[in-house]
Amino acid sequence: SHIRTTMGCGSSTPAHPAAPNAAPSNISVVTPPEKSIDRAIDNALEVAKHEDENKIKMLLLGAGESGKSTIFKQMRLLYGTARSDDDLRMYGVVARSNIIVAVRKLLTHLRALGLEEELDRESRESEELDSGDHASMTCRQAYDELIAHLVDNTAPAAQDEKVLEGDWVGTSPRAGIAANNDAKLFLQLHESIRILWQSNTMKQVWAKRSAINVIDSHKNYLNDITRIASPSYKPTTQDVLIARVRTTQVVQEKYRIDGIDFEIYDVGGQRSERRKWIDCFDHVTAVIFVAALSEYDQTLAEAKRTNRMVEALELFRSVCNNRAFSDTSIMLFLNKKDVFAEKIMYSDIAAQRPFCDYAGPTKDFDHGVLYFIQKFKDCLIDDEFNDSFIHVTCATDTNNMEFVLDSTRTIIMTDNLKKSGFLGAD
Numbered sequence: 037s038h039i040r041t042t043m044g045c046g047s048s049t050p051a052h053p054a055a056p057n058a059a060p061s062n063i064s065v066v067t068p069p070e071k072s073i074d075r076a077i078d079n080a081l082e083v084a085k086h087e088d089e090n091k092i093k094m095l096l097l098g099a100g101e102s103g104k105s106t107i108f109k110q111m112r113l114l115y116g117t118a119r120s121d122d123d124l125r126m127y128g129v130v131a132r133s134n135i136i137v138a139v140r141k142l143l144t145h146l147r148a149l150g151l152e153e154e155l156d157r158e159s160r161e162s163e164e165l166d167s168g169d170h171a172s173m174t175c176r177q178a179y180d181e182l183i184a185h186l187v188d189n190t191a192p193a194a195q196d197e198k199v200l201e202g203d204w205v206g207t208s209p210r211a212g213i214a215a216n217n218d219a220k221l222f223l224q225l226h227e228s229i230r231i232l233w234q235s236n237t238m239k240q241v242w243a244k245r246s247a248i249n250v251i252d253s254h255k256n257y258l259n260d261i262t263r264i265a266s267p268s269y270k271p272t273t274q275d276v277l278i279a280r281v282r283t284t285q286v287v288q289e290k291y292r293i294d295g296i297d298f299e300i301y302d303v304g305g306q307r308s309e310r311r312k313w314i315d316c317f318d319h320v321t322a323v324i325f326v327a328a329l330s331e332y333d334q335t336l337a338e339a340k341r342t343n344r345m346v347e348a349l350e351l352f353r354s355v356c357n358n359r360a361f362s363d364t365s366i367m368l369f370l371n372k373k374d375v376f377a378e379k380i381m382y383s384d385i386a387a388q389r390p391f392c393d394y395a396g397p398t399k400d401f402d403h404g405v406l407y408f409i410q411k412f413k414d415c416l417i418d419d420e421f422n423d424s425f426i427h428v429t430c431a432t433d434t435n436n437m438e439f440v441l442d443s444t445r446t447i448i449m450t451d452n453l454k455k456s457g458f459l460g461a462d
Contacts, residue, residue, distance in 0.1 A: 098326035106431035133218035175235035178228035226265035330375035353415035
């Protein structure tokens with residue numbers, strides 16, 4: 037295509053300056069070996085400069101748990117190499133650990149909601165139906181066992197921070213040990229988890245999960261406890277995509293797609309990680325800003341009084357209006373559309389204080405999405421949205437992400453060529 041052909045074009049690099057005329061005899065001259073080394077260094081710098089000008093550097097930015105790392109994994113799935121068996125084994129540990137983290141939160145929330153009596157009633161009803169010699173564990177018995185092991189017998193440290201660093205790069209020993217310990221607990225308690233998860237009481241707790249910031253996609257893990265507990269368990273692609281591995285440093289991947297070199301950077305979204313963003317700002321071709329549509333009724337894990345969507349909007353405002361990105365294409369991915377579609381059925385947008393101006397119909401996906409798109413557009417100082425492109429996404433849906441990423445890649449390359457003067461502006 038003309039895009040691929042033009043990317044290789046550019047202004048020719050000036051030749052290395054000719055050596056100066058012979059120096060006076062009282063001044064030492066550079067010896068041939070030193071000249072050769074000097075020339076080699078200059079040539080290497082010119083090559084590096086040329087390569088830097090002809091690659092696409094993309095940053096994935098956004099608040100914590102918005103889905104950046106899932107999109108990063110999708111890029112590897114679509115454009116990179118297959119994961120090794122060691123990688124998959126480690127993701128197996130993460131999946132089991134993620135389940136324990138989710139169950140801890142749900143147990144604490146069940147207790148806070150005062151639903152233990154409801155659990156007792158449900159257990160009595162199940163005992164009446166299953167009163168034989170081999171009666172199975174009741175949901176109340178499962179709850180008591182899990183409470184004893186995961187809540188009452190747990191140190192006060194925040195359990196949801198037991199995570200492994202960005203895609204296994206620089207994993208800290210503490211985080212690795214914590215995840216392994218949780219994975220072992222899962223193997224010990226998986227039957228109790230399965231029984232409690234199937235209870236009607238736990239369904240009520242799950243429906244009210246916005247107060248505890250449990251990862252929505254981990255419902256898929258909880259629905260598949262028996263498979264994940266199997267000794268022969270090997271994580272599927274979907275298991276890997278939904279695994280929560282908190283990014284605590286900058287993680288980089290390089291891909292060559294249709295003859296073009298791409299560098300993709302995933303950076304931590306929690307407030308404590310954002311100071312590292314500035315290190316990635318040089319020579320950025322494009323920013324993919326990821327915000328979770330479904331988080332309109334949730335608060336930050338690190339700041340309980342701050343609405344997550346409000347935080348995402350403020351962060352988007354600061355990114356779009358940052359002078360470092362004045363010549364950078366900015367793509368907006370409004371992610372977790374599947375969770376948003378489910379959540380608006382029981383959690384009204386207008387019922388959330390920051391979004392009480394929502395005047396659209398309740399339980400309406402399209403009106404809700406358009407409302408939040410406008411909220412993000414309102415963050416821009418410049419009314420024009422020329423360099424910003426919006427996609428409504430589900431990062432765990434590979435087909436959806438393949439279409440979105442292909443479209444994004446084409447737009448970014450075309451926009452880059454226009455800015456370089458190789459293509460005429462519209």
